[in-house]
Amino acid sequence: MKNNIIHKNNYFEGVVTMMSLSDTVNGFSGEIAWNCADRSLFGACQLETGDQVQVVSSYFGNVIIKVKGKRLAITRDAAERIKLA
Numbered sequence: 001m002k003n004n005i006i007h008k009n010n011y012f013e014g015v016v017t018m019m020s021l022s023d024t025v026n027g028f029s030g031e032i033a034w035n036c037a038d039r040s041l042f043g044a045c046q047l048e049t050g051d052q053v054q055v056v057s058s059y060f061g062n063v064i065i066k067v068k069g070k071r072l073a074i075t076r077d078a079a080e081r082i083k084l085a
Contacts, residue, residue: 021053022061022079029054030084037074037081045070047082 018033032051039046045068047053057064061076074082 018083018085020080021055021063021065021074021082021084022058022076024055024058024063024084026055026058028084032082033085034083035081037078041074041078042072045072047072053084 019030024030030053032047032049032053035047035049037047047067051067053065053067055063056066056071061079062074063079064071064073
């Protein structure tokens, strides 16, 4: 006889799981939930809460993201201050 295992995911209303942008992997897509990085780093392409981002490349915490049709290279220090949901 085979044992059937059912996996259940419990979701709680009002709970948001966040992760740092520096912890993401290539191809990850998410929404910016919190950004306390220095806004002067981003020039004309400001990152706002709610913006959809896609990680193009990630290497030792440094990331290249695609947002608003542009690609941005972000250092690990700045990426640690940007949280995705």
